[in-house]
Amino acid sequence: MKKVKVGINGYGVIGKRVADAVVLQNDMELVGVCDIVSDWRIKMAVDKELPVYAFDDAFKKEMTTAGIPIEGNLDDLIAQSDLIVDCTPKSIAAKNIEKYKASNTKFILHGGEKHETTGHSFSAENNYESAINLDATRVVSCNTTSILRTLTALKRADLLDYARGTLLRRATDPWESHLGGIMNTMVPERDIPSHQGPDAQIVDPELNVITSAIKVPQTLSHLHYWNVKLKKHATKDEVLNAFKTSSRIKFINYDEGLVSNNTIKEMFLDMGRPWGDMYEVAIWEDMLKVQGDELFYAYVVDNQAIVIPETIDAIRALTGIEKDGAKSIAKTNESLGII
Known part of the structure; x- marks a missing residue:
């Protein structure tokens, strides 16, 4: 089997997770990871014996001085890769795409970038086939991914008739809690709809969805509350069976002690998931209510993990090594332990 050669630009919260996921795939080869830092974060990649590249010669000098073995710079990584997954911070990735285009290397961006940077936005269960053999795509954000999974x-x-959701958004990534975020306050996003609803409509224009969002002083995950108008009167079992058609939705129960995002995180740590990652949308089954043609439910989104399986599927779609989206999803799920 010919393996797709994957390079990763940016070895942070998302990049390190994508790297580990790529290593688990039998149809992919991790060429290396690229970054600009010289601290413990990139040294973790060295400890895992991953080939490390510096963004440019200036950063190469700094990283080499710090004792980090460097294989080359970003241009060298691009030259050896069939596809680059750009996991650099918001707005940085958009500045890198000219390098990828100049070398005719396929690339994947993430939800921090605008749809226009690639012209295609990806969600595996929605539009896998439309991404096959494209030059680039953008894996939508963690919240948008969850919206698409559940509403689809x-x-x-x-x-589904229409949906209205309220998002309680984590203030910052856990590892950056000391740098900023918010404390003892809640900050509503000014615009309604918040960007997640329109972003989901880029992937599926038929979705009638409006979102509003509030930043809250915690870092573990996002929490969504949804009110959905159904096309007809339905039973709870009908709704649950609909959600079960997604392999990346997991039911949890409040009555089993999963009463908060920290208890859910603890469960996934106990399950042996790396970093306690939850790739699935975790819906509270015993909170879900159906009243006539109205549906009410709530779920938790792991902002650091939910896009990882989507990114692996996007690699297969862009490179055309798997034309069947369902087969790619099943393969990714198995490799990541999504049951």
């Missing part, structure tokens, strides 16, 4: 499941069952 309802749409497949011909239950």
Whole structure:
């Protein structure tokens, strides 16, 4: 089997997770990871014996001085890769794409970048086939991914009329809590809809969805509350069966002690997931209510992990090594322990 050669630019919260996931795939080869830092973060990649590249010669000098073995610079990584997954911070990735285009290397960006940077936005269960053999795509953000998974499941069952959601957003990534974020306050996003609803409509223009968002002083995850108008009166079992058509939705129960995002995180740590990552959308089954043609439910989104399986599927789609989205999803799920 010919393996796709994957390079990763940016070895942070998302990049290190994508790197580990790529290593688990039998149809992919991790060429290396690229960054600009010289601290403990990139030294973790060295400890894992991953080939490390510096963004340019100036950073190469700094990293070499810090004792980090460097294979080359970003241009060298691009030259050896069939595809680059750009996991650099928001707005940085958009500045890198000219390098990828100049070398005719396929690339994947993430939800921090605008749709226009690639012209295609990706969600595996929605539009895998439309990404096959494209030059680039953008894996939508963690919150948008969760919206698409859940609402698409309802749409497949011909239950979805329209949806209105409120997002309680984590203030910052856990490892950056000391740098900023918010404390003893809540900050509503000014615009309604918040960007997640329109972003989901880029992937599926038929979705009638409006979102509002509030930043809250915690860092573990996002929490969503949804009110959905169904096309018809339905039972709770009909709704649950619709959600079960997604392999990346997991049911949890409040009555089993999973009463908060920290208890959910603890469960995934106990399950042996790396970093306690939750790739699935975790919906509270015993909180879910159906009243006539109205549906109410809540779920938790792991902002650091949910896009990882999507990114692996996007690699297969862009390179055309798997034309069947369902087969790619199943393969990715198995490799990551999504049951």
